Amino acid sequence: MNIAEIRKVISNMTLEEKAGLCSGADFWHTKAVERLGVPATMVSDGPHGLRKQDEKADHLGINDSIRAVCFPAASATAASFDPEMLERMGEALGESCQHEGVSVLLGPAVNIKRSPLCGRNFEYFSEDPYLTGVLAAALIRGVQSKNVGTSIKHFALNSQEHRRMSSSADCDERAIREIYFPAFEMAVREAQPWTVMCSYNRINGVYASENRWLLTDVLRKEWGFEGYVMSDWGAVADRVEGIRAGLDLEMPSSGGINDRKIVAAVKAGKLDEKLVDQCCERILKIVYRFAENAKPETPWDQEAQHLMAADMAAECMVLLKNEGSILPLNRADEIAFIGEFAEKPRFQGGGSSHINCFKTTGALEAAAGLKVTYARGYDVKADLASPEMIAEAVAAAKKAKVAVVFAGLPDSYESEGYDRTHMRIPDCQNRLIEAVAEANPRTVVVLHNGSPVEMPWIGRVAGVLEAYLGGQAVGLATVKVLFGDVNPSGHLPESFPIRLEDNPSYLFYGGEPRGSEYREGIFVGYRYYDKKKMDVLFPFGHGLSYTTFEYTGIRVSRETMKDTDTVDVTVTVKNTGKRAGKTVVQLYVGDVEGYVNAIRPVRELKAFRKVALESGETREVTFTLDKRAFATWRGEIHDWWVESGDFSLEAGDSSACLPLKAVVRVESTVELPRKYDMNSIFMDVMHDPKAAAIVSPFMQQSAAAFGNDEEKKTSEAASEAITAEMSLAMMRYMPLRSALSFSQGQISEEDMLDMIRRMNE
Ligand code: BGC
Secondary structure, three states, X not given: OOHHXXXXXXXXXXXXXXXXXOEOOOOOEOOOEHHHXXXXXXXXXXXXXXXXXXXXXXXXXXXXXXXXXXXXXXXHHHHHOOHHHHHHHHHHHHHHHHHHOEEEEEOOEOOOOOOOOOOOHHHOOOOOHHHHHHHHHHHHHXXXXXXXXXXXXXXXXXXXXXXXXXXXXXXXXXXXXHHHOHHHHHHHHHHOOOEEEEOOOEEXXXXXXXXXXXXXXXXXXXXXXXXXXXXXXXXXXXXXXXXXXXXXXXXXXXXXHHHHHHHHHHHOOOOOHHHHHHHHHHHHHHHHHHHOOOOOOOOOOHHHHHHHHHHHHHHHOEEEEEHHHOOOOOOOOOEEXXXXXXXXXXXXXXXXXXXEEOOOOOHHHHOOOOOEEEEOOOEXXXXXXXXXXXXXXXXXXXXXXXXXEEEXXXXXXXXXXXXXXXXOOOHHHHHHHHHHHHHOOOEEEEEEOOOOOOOOOOXXXXXXXXXXXXXXXXXXXXXXXXXXXXXXXXOOOOOEOOOHHHOOOOOOOOOOOOEEEOOOOOOOOHHHHHHXXXXXXXXXXXXXXXXXXXXXXXXXXXXXXXXXXXXXXXXXXXXXXXXXXXXXXXXEEEEOOOOOOOOOOOOEEEEEEEEEEOOOOEEEEEEEEOHHHOOEEEOOOOEEEOOOEEEEEEEEOEOOEOOEEEEEEEEOOOOOOOOOOOOOEHHHHHHOHHHHHHHHHHHHHHHXXXXXXXXXXXXXXXXXXXXXXXHHHHHHOOEHHHHHHHOOOOOOHHHHHHHHHHHOO
C-alpha cells in the first residue's frame, strides 16, 4: 500500500478508531480496524532470540513463550567485534519472525554500559558508542533483510534498572550526543530500523515517552527516522503529551483509557487531530510493510540455528589470560571440569529477553568422548559450596592435568528490573576457585556473566576465558575453544575495572529518588580509565589468541586535511604464530592539542575490523575517517565541530596495546561564533588570530604598564619579584577591562570599546 492509499484509509477512520490505533490491542498486537481491512500485527521480544508468547502474556519473561533458539546475548556478540556475524544472526532471527508471523522483533538494545551494576548490561553491547552503533546497525540490516522490523531500544539513557520507570537521567548534552546517542543515530542513519522503542526513564526531567526534543527534533528531523516510535511496556505517563512529542504507539494496550483521553483532547481543541493522523500513518506504513511481505512459509530450522548459535558463541569468547599457553587443552590429557555451570551453563539473562530454548548444550555434554571428569563444586540455587563439594573438586583438580572451573553470575545476580549491588561473583565460587588453584596451579576459569566481575584470584589461576552469556549452545563453543578447535578471537567490549569503586559512575550511579546524575559526562569506561592513567584488570579491546599478531605499519593518505575531507588510514598486520587466527584491528583517535576542546578523552575508538589470517599471512587494512571521527558536540552551534590541530591515530589490538601511531592535522572549516566584551580574557582573545591582531598593540601597552617592559625594570629585585613570564602568565587570565586600569590612562575606554567592536565584526 502506498502512502496515498494509507492516507485514504486514515481519512475513512473515525477519531475513535484513530486514537485506538495509537495503542496496542493487547500485550503484543497492534489493533485491527476490521471494517476497513486494516490488519493487526504482532511484535515480540528480542533481542537475541524470539520470545513469542501466545497466551498468558507478560513483559518480564515470567510466563513461557514458544520454543525458540537463544543466540548469544549482546554482551557476548559485542565481543565478536564482527558486524557480519551480527548481520547473519539478524537474518536468522528475521526468518524465525517470518515463520511465526511476527512483524517486529523488539531489539537491538543499545544502551551504554555505564556501570558494571546495570541489571540489563547482559542485553547491551558495550561501554563504547561506536562499537555499539556498528553492531546494532548490522543486526538491524540482517533482521530487516527478511522484511521483518526491529525496534532499537531503549531510547534513551536507560543505563540503569534502579527506579527505571520514574528516574530522570540527568546528563549534559555533550555526553548525550557523544556517548548515549551515537548508537541510535548510526543505526537510524545507516540501517533505518522500522521502529524505535522509547525508554521508561525521564531525560533531564522529561519522560522519554513525551519528549518532543528526543522523538521529533533529534530522531526524526536530525537523523531522518521514518518508522514509528513505540513506548516501552508501560512507559506512557501522559498520552496526549506523547502524541504531541511524536510517540506513535503506546504498548501494551491502555485498556482504552488513553484512547479516550486522545479523543477528548482533540474534541476539546487541545490536540491537533493531524498529529493523531500522523501517528496512524507511521504505524500503518509498518503494519502494511510487514503484512504485504509476510512469508509464513519461511522455514525455521532450529537445529541448524543451534549450530549457528554455537559458532557465534565461539566467535565471541574472549581469552583474557593464558599464562604459559595453558590453553588450548590437549585431548590426550585428563581434564577436570568443575562447577555447576559446566553442566548447566548460564547463557542468558532474566526478564523480557528470556528465551524458552528448544534445547541447551552445556560444556560437560559437549565434552562427551573426551577425558573429562566432573565435580559440581557449588550449588547455584543454594549459593553454597559445601566442604564436601570443595573437597571433591580439589581431588578432581589434583588428579587432572588441567582444572577448568566454570564460574560466573547466577541468574538472580543480573536481570532486568533491578541492578546488581556489587561486582563480585558468589563468595562460594571465589572460595572454590582459590581451593582448586591451590591444588592445581594449572587452573583455568571459564566465566559466564553479562558484565564485568572482580577476580580476586586472578594472580593464582593460569587462564581465564570470558564466555559472557553465550546462548543455548554455549557449551559446544566452550569446548571447541578450550580444546583449540576454534582459536579465540573475541575482544572485550568494555573495561574490567579492578574494583567497582574505580568505575567513573561509582559515586552517582543509581542516583537519588528524583534522578541519577551522569556527572562523569563523556568519561565513560576506557575514556575515563585512560585519562586517569588508572590500572584496570583488563582493558577495553583486550583479547588473546592461540596465535600471535604483529602490527607492523601505519600509513595515512594525507597528513593534512580539511574537516570536509576524509583520510584513509592503512594498518599492516601479520600473523606471526603457528596457527590461523583472527585479530581485531582497532583504530583510536585522540586530539593532541585541543584549546577550545581541551577536555577530551585520550583516545576514542573510531574504526575496527576483524581479520582472519593464516599463519605467516600479512594483510593491509584500510579505514576511512571523516569529520565525525575528530569532532565533538558543540552546543553553541548545535552541531559537530572539529578544532583545528593535530590528531593522533593509534592502532593495535586493544586500547592498551597500540603499537602503531600516526598524526593527521585537521583544519576546521567552521568557526565557532565568538563574542567579545570587556570581560573577555586576554588568553581567549589571543587564541583567535583576527582578534589577536587587533588587541596585540593594546596588550603590549598594557603589559608595559603592568611592569613587563624590560626597559622599565629598574632593579634586579623587581625583576626577580615578577619576571616577564610571570606577568605574562598573569595577564593571560585578565579581562580586557583590566587593561584600562593598569594602563593608567594610556588606554581610553573609547579606544577599548572600539577595539572590541572591531573584534566582533
Ligand atoms: C522491556 C523491553 C521489552 C518489553 C516487552 C519491557 O519491560 O524494557 O525491553 O521489549 O518489556 O517485553
